[in-house]
Amino acid sequence: VKCGNCGEVTEKESYVMLGEVVPIPKSRGQANLVQKLIECV
Numbered sequence: 238v239k240c241g242n243c244g245e246v247t248e249k250e251s252y253v254m255l256g257e258v259v260p261i262p263k264s265r266g267q268a269n270l271v272q273k274l275i276e277c278v
């Protein structure tokens with residue numbers, strides 16, 4: 238899992254799902270779910 242804030246990849250279950258909509262570079266779509274480390278929120 239990759240943190241949507243700092244980009245850190247970890248196996249820890251310390252992520253939260255956010256309802257933010259973010260554009261995906263080089264893609265037409267958007268990501269409705271963003272995972273971030275709790276410490277980054």
Ligand SMILES: [Zn+2]
Nearest residue numbers: 240243274277
């Ligand atoms: Zn982070």
